[in-house]
Amino acid sequence: MPHLLELKDVSVSFGKKEVTHGVSLTLDEGEVLGIVGESGSGKSVSMHAVTRLLAQGGRAKGKVLFNTKNGEMIDLLSISDKEMRVHRGTEIGIIFQEPMTSLNPVLTIGNQLSEMLVLHTEMEKEKIKERCLEMLNEVGLVKSEEAGEELLKKYPYQLSGGERQRVMLAIAMILKPRLIIADEPTTALDVTIQDKILTIMEELSKEYGTAIIFISHDLGVIKRIAKRVVVMYKGKVVETDTIENIFERPKQEYTKLLLKAALHADPLKAKDKEKAAKDKDKASKSDKASKNGKASKNDKASKSDKAAKNGNEVADNKADSNVQNKSENEQAVLTVKDVSVFYDKKKEKPIVKNASLTVKRGEILGIVGESGCGKSTLVKAIVGLNKLYDGEISTSCRHPQMVFQDPYASLNPSKKIEWLLMEPMRLHMVHTPKELLAQGIHLKARKYTREEMKKKVNESLEAVGLPLEYADRYPNELSGGERQRVAIAMSLVLGQELIVLDEPVSALDVTVEEKVLKLLVSLKEKYSLSYIFISHDINVVKRLCDNVCVMHNGEIVERGDADEVVDNPKDDYTKKLMSAVPKL
């Protein structure tokens, strides 16, 4: 049985630069193949080469063998543009990543959906309309004919992201192609919508026998929908195997690294670290027991000693932490009582309604929720960027700092790193250190000296793990992960105890994310900081945060210990949210 699609040694280059090197993979009929990799790995570019949609200046070498409906094997790279156009649509469907920009904004849904049929078939108008309505039903957008007719007349701006992706899916599937190439189709969507779309894709694939190539950087999604996986890194295929084998018996170093980061294997919270240490001890003890039969008596004695010691240690830890908790309880860094936040000056339309939360010293509070639930609005009011709110926000921190989501927009592109790190010091005075205040000594507030500023810059760069030479660089010379580190360094310069992080790792690759999270934890411990951590990634929140607030439609619907809320949600919405998260 010939493969449906076979890439033989496909290399893509832009001008003189080769970006993918000798990519080979196979796909059989009806199979779902996942391609996983970080940004720059070449996954999208390889698929662009297959569909002949490479950006200007792109050239592909190698062979892309495709088995058409008539049973011919053709090389997609060597046929003419005209021929390719026929195949795109009838044989191969494509779904792009950005639902907001992949539909033509000036044409109706019906127009765009029927275009496929008009271009490739000779069906009559009524039949075309019938087929379109059928398709809309299959992707779960409409249930009745009237709703369908209405939808056909709508324009893309009237639909949400999830609805637009389903329209894309309908357009891609309407001619019953043998292959669908989906390039990160759910990355820009909320977790519950993602769940729906993945379900629809699975169903359609089964019903029509369509093969799917699913590109994603999210291993959880790949695990759910694909049967085989291709792992790519820096333009090369690193490993290809079944889902089971990749997840349980990864062979290559990079695959192992990726899995480790994605599975969030390393514990970040104090209590998780304790648990991990305990588990490790248990594991090593059971290993020893199974190995030594005879010497067991002595070993047992020493083991039980150890166990007793460990037990005591753990108990002590607990006692210590209890004491610590008590004193921390008295030190609430932030109290938010019944706060409603507005964007309009008249305070008539609340975006956030009656939110209440507290953050203790040393705590990491997570805020989760889908887009539009009000998480960013709430924290902007907390840090003082939005002054239109009702209710009480009191904090012991004079200037709460914030780390933003998009590393490419949060650093001023025209200023050197050194300048950016010094800026907070230019704008604030040096006050009497607490120790002297306690002794009753008051020094006059003064400006930072040049030497102090330089010293602080070097300290900050070291603290976030960046080389000191970076001070002289401009933001566009740094990668996304490095820029986030600079943003974190900037937030630390003023020594403020409360730092708000708005999706700080969402735009970063999973291995970089790992490093940044570890950095955040170590900084917290070193400088006794408290964080508010907003994320849509529930797994990260569970791993990093002590407590979590779940927001929906501007209200906090559930609050509590992070592990509890994620594993045993009580509120209906929270239950829905947690069940939609792809599990690894």
Place this chain on the structure above:
Amino acid sequence: MSKEKKTTFIIGLVLVGFVLLFVLAGFIHTPYNPNTMAASLKFAKPSLSHPFGCDNMGRDVLSRVMKGASTTFIIGMSTVLIGLVIGTIIGSITGYFGGIVDEILMRLNDTLASFPSILMALVFVALFGTGKYKIIIALGVIFIPSFARIARSEYIVQKNLDYVSNARLIGASNFRNIFVHILPNTRKIMLSSFTIGFNNAVLAEAGMSYMALGVQPPTASLGRMLAESQVYLFRAPWMALAPGLTIVITVLGVSLIGNSLK
């Protein structure tokens, strides 16, 4: 920069450089005194001693073009700078703050912009008389609205970006945010509009002088020379060609530089 853009830039630079030589000569030392008349040299054809020939009054055309280019250059530069600086200040403030300030200033802007520039110039001249400095002020004021609008739209985009919010959190005042943080990021657009503005200023000055509203004779001015040479176009075409070509090369060179920097 891509190869294409580099070539464009170099060609533009060469052209502008050529004109700048003329301008420098106009300031320092021209081959002949541009205002010395010589009856024997009337309508002299271009020769080695007079590369651009002489005009209807026997004055050396090359020297007059050099003097005229320097005058045009000063007027053009000053006009653009007035428009750019004041326009950016107005545009940045209105773009950043929005609200009532924006509405009021933009309506004033629109009022100014809705007057045909020639009309405005005429009014100015009627009120304040002609002369080099008066043209500069007249044209400069006319140029303010477009720069203000460009700066404003750029600021509206930039002010919503994260780095601006970050600066505010760190403690930057609005003033500091506008002029220290955001302004450097508008460099590209402002430079682009500067080149376009300079061209328009050159053409505007030439136009006004053509209509005898600008610098007065006997001061040399490219526009004036064009006007005077019109009558003699067929008898002594070099009288019109020299100033005309200079204007074209200046505008073309600056345009090419502006395009290559986009």
